[in-house]
Amino acid sequence: MEMKSISLKDSTITYIDKGAGKPIVLLHGFCGSSKYWSEVIPVLSENFRVIAPDLPGHGGSTMAQENNTISDLADIIKELTDKLNVGQVTMFGHSLGGYITLAFAEKYSDSLNGFSLVHSTAFPDSEEAKKGRTTNMEKVKQEGIKPLIDGLVPKLFSPDHLEESYVETAKEIGYQTPPQGAIQTLHAMKERPDRNYVLESSSIPVLLIAGEQDQIIPAEKTFSVSKANIKQTIIKDSGHMSMYEKPADLIEAIKGFVK
Template identity: 30%
Template sequence: MATIDSLTPPPPWTDTDWSAHVREAVIGGRRLRYLDYGDGPPLLLLHGLGCSWQWWLEMIPSLAREHRVIAVDLPGFGRSDALDPPALMNSHAEAMFALADELDLGPLVVAGHSMGGLITLAMAVERPERVRGVVLINAGGVPMTGLRLAIVVGVLRASQRFLAWNPVTRLLVTRTGARRLLLRGALKDPGSMRPELAAEVVPLMASPGFLDAITAASEAVRASRPEDVTCPVLLIWGAADPIVRLASARQMQERLADARLEVIPGIGHTPMVEAPAVTTDHLLSFTRDLDEGPA
């Protein structure tokens, strides 16, 4: 008997041979895997903890109509080699600048989800002349109490051990019900992750850089200074995020010099999977404004 998953039309991105656009660069003696797709002003996409470049797949075809999209497997994630411990967010940022130099990208718009937001902030603060705009999607770097941060770190460590178990991986790929049960923290409705996307991303989630990145990210959250970001910033937030709550996003907006916040109701921690069309519209509206300049 056919399942609901098997009756759902495949997403548009399944029509593209993505392997033809995946590249590897050697950065600091380590392999860095990335997707290079589309034409236009460069847009660098940085995924979150335990993720890979494929988490952006629902958005990439639309983004690539207006941008050269560089979607990276961050060091230690996906199929990229890991950094040496402690794999600080600043070290990730330097690797991204080295890749940008390798590709001769010039000034960038950088979009970061979750942990990728911490790296995005580090890039904007360390080399403001290289980053012309920042997009933070349910991102790290927002204020958290010590207790809440400790709880989040503990949950992430437990998740990594769980995801490293092969039977769990198989269930997440093949069963919508398993995704609904086990990905509740990352997605308000885990059933919104298509089976095609699950097959791409789930096998890569228990990545070697996961545990080192948890420690480095928690330290970066404590040290984050959004006030030092000088370029325009767009915050896109799923209102129902249980990890980085909307109240924290509003606090970050207040601390940023030039920021606007777009809230997506009923969406959790991962808008690019749960609401890719709305998230894409917000992001492209922001980059068009940057390209057009002041009225």
């Protein structure tokens, strides 16, 4: 798929922009890129305009500031959608992308038709998870990006799927993450606040998607708020990466939500 590039105030963002119709924004997870959506975009773009950026500090996108917060990353996504003149969008955030989506919904709800957390959570890091972020920041500083990716990626998938070729694909995408981008993003994730109140206070449509076999964010962490405007969907036989493990099921959930 053709990658485009756009210069923003503090960063350069590379992105995919494919199809026409209602605009959908897809935000990938930590140490991923827009390539995470390669099975999903061709199908969705038959009905919708799909915009999938490489998040700042990932893929081909730069991250200028040293101490970006998740809220700062949401500001960059807002600047991108403004530059692309898309008006209101429906935003789907996978994992890290979900943290950014929540921050976006907190600040720019008028720019959203609806939003979705895909294998993500509104909860902040636990103290144990924060220690893990710090350990991983030091690991990348000392050893580079490869050992982090080799340790991380197998945990993203259901144990039943570890022999699948897409596990290696996810590793190859991860190896392309600039080390400094990974370090800065680990810090941003570690410091993010509890945003359950965003789900509680939002009146626009929300879709929460969890993987039945997700070892990173279990369903109860995704399904933290129950309200009339919030739909909960479990993807069977999937870990943290339904865009690889069960792409047809994820596409069906996205299409149904947007329509």
